Amino acid sequence: MKITTFDPLIVTSKANDVINAFSSLGFEQTHAPTTSVASGDVKTVRMKNPEGYHIDIADVKEQEKDSVIIRMNVDNYDEAYDLLIKQGFKNTRGDGFVEAKSSKATTMVAPSGFTIALVEHTK
Numbered sequence: 001m002k003i004t005t006f007d008p009l010i011v012t013s014k015a016n017d018v019i020n021a022f023s024s025l026g027f028e029q030t031h032a033p034t035t036s037v038a039s040g041d042v043k044t045v046r047m048k049n050p051e052g053y054h055i056d057i058a059d060v061k062e063q064e065k066d067s068v069i070i071r072m073n074v075d076n077y078d079e080a081y082d083l084l085i086k087q088g089f090k091n092t093r094g095d096g097f098v099e100a101k102s103s104k105a106t107t108m109v110a111p112s113g114f115t116i117a118l119v120e121h122t123k
Helices: 015-024 077-086
Strands: 003-012 028-031 034-037 040-048 054-059 067-074 103-109 115-121
Touching: 003 015, 003 115, 015 040, 015 054, 067 077, 077 103, 077 115
Parallel strands: 003 054, 067 115
Antiparallel strands: 003 067, 028 040, 034 040, 040 054, 103 115
16 A cells, blocks of 8 residues: 555635635645535645645535544555554544545544544546
């Protein structure tokens, strides 16, 4: 399994405010896919600064308080998932995942409490 991307993901109900804050720091939007989940559509904005750093911002209307999680894109979801489970991580969806036309993803919580958004982009 290879990690292809590793960066922060801010989950917020105030995406425009967060996007504006990072724009003022020199980040520019590179793309903004929308994913359908059980609670509705989630738009995620990916931003990059001139030095190559990335930040993702997920617009989740029912999010009461912002949270920051680690987005980890991998080339093999199943292998990464098994590795995290063996390390004691728990899937917030039970054994489930979100499958979009271009990705497979779930949220994993470490025994100590930090969170990873595990994502494999499918071709």
